[in-house]
Amino acid sequence: MKTASGYSTYQITLHWLIAVxxxxxxxxxxxxxxxxxxxxxxxxxxxxxxxxxxxxxxxxLAILALVLVRLVLRLASGAPAPTNRGQRWMQITAHVSHGLFYVLLLATPAAGLLAFYVGDPWGDIHSLAKPAFIVLIAVHALAALYHQFWLKDGTLKRMLSPAG
Ligand code: HEM
Ligand code: HEM
Structure with missing residues (x-):
């Protein structure tokens, strides 16, 4: 995966828009x-x-479309290297949780479409996204705040102001 100097304006806008x-x-x-x-x-x-x-x-459906755009941008522009170079387990956890986000962001709308047009058991499968997202978002947001305010490594800042 390409290493960038930071996230672009498009990547930052998409991150927060999709989050909302x-x-x-x-x-x-x-x-x-x-x-x-x-x-x-x-x-x-x-x-x-x-x-x-x-x-x-x-x-x-808008989330599904925006995530596809986001993935194309991610493949084209890459992402900045982790700031916490010394702590391997944190880098791996961040990497895995970001990957899980993308899997959930694609699989949830897909299961939602199947729930809508096919019915059960897709409704039950789709509903599992709720606890999965809640746990992941809580861990993710806490990790971002921990990096920004405890480690003071500017992780949150780079998802707020574009590189360059
Ligand atoms: C990332 C996008 C989505 C998220 C986070 C999401 C989340 C949710 C949540 C939290 C529920 C309520 C579950 C409960 O009652 O406990 C739900 C239900 C439902 N959603 Fe979604 N949804 C998404 C996308 C979609 C899409 C694109 C469709 C269809 C086009 C869809 C169709 C449905 C249907 C049919 C139900 C009712 C399921 C049932 O109980 O039978 N969802 N969704
Ligand atoms: C539904 C809510 C959210 C989703 C789905 C989400 C998803 C993601 C994903 C997939 C990435 C990886 C970006 C990439 O490298 O391609 C990311 C990065 C990031 N997110 Fe979130 N996020 C959410 C909420 C939040 C919140 C509430 C915060 C802050 C409190 C936050 C702060 C960050 C930061 C700082 C990064 C950059 C991490 C780094 O540079 O290594 N996110 N987010």
Whole structure:
């Protein structure tokens, strides 16, 4: 993988945009479950659940499209080398967790589409994304804050201001 001097403006914008959209999905995803249950039982979901269910569909597809763009940029421009050169286990953990994020960001919308058009067991599989994302985001955000404010190695800063 290519080593860059930092993240580009596009990479930073996509990181935070996708993060906000994923949080929206995690906070309001249950409306989609309510709509799916109502359809299954021949009932109607409330207007707000229907609106949030529809938003879930389109925001989920937007995440999928943006992640594909992000991966192309990542392959083209690479990523900066880890700052904590001495601590091998931290570099490996960061590498693995970033990889897991990309797997989840692709697999979750794909399972969501299957849940929507095929039904079970994809709904149950898709719903597992919620705890998986929550654990990963918590570890990831804590690690970023630890790097920035404890190790003071500028890790958070490089995801806030572009290189160059
Ligand atoms: C990264 C993107 C996505 C995330 C993080 C996400 C997250 C969630 C969450 C948290 C739930 C509620 C689970 C629960 O009730 O415990 C849910 C349900 C659902 N989502 Fe998504 N979703 C995403 C993308 C999509 C897409 C693209 C579609 C379809 C086009 C979709 C279709 C569904 C369906 C059909 C359900 C109801 C599942 C069921 O219980 O049968 N999702 N999603
Ligand atoms: C849904 C939420 C989030 C997702 C899906 C996500 C995903 C990712 C991914 C995949 C990378 C690797 C980028 C690459 O090298 O290609 C990354 C890097 C990064 N993220 Fe997040 N992130 C999220 C939230 C956050 C939050 C809340 C923070 C800060 C508190 C944060 C701070 C960072 C930092 C500082 C980096 C750069 C790490 C480095 O340079 O080694 N992220 N994020």
């Amino acid at each position: 959209l994923v949080l929206f999905q995690l906070f309001f995803g249950e409306s989609m479950t309510t709509v799916a249950d109502a359809v299954e039982n021949g009932q109607f979901a409330s207007a707000s659940d229907q609106a949030l269910g529809s938003a879930h569909y389109w925001v989920g």
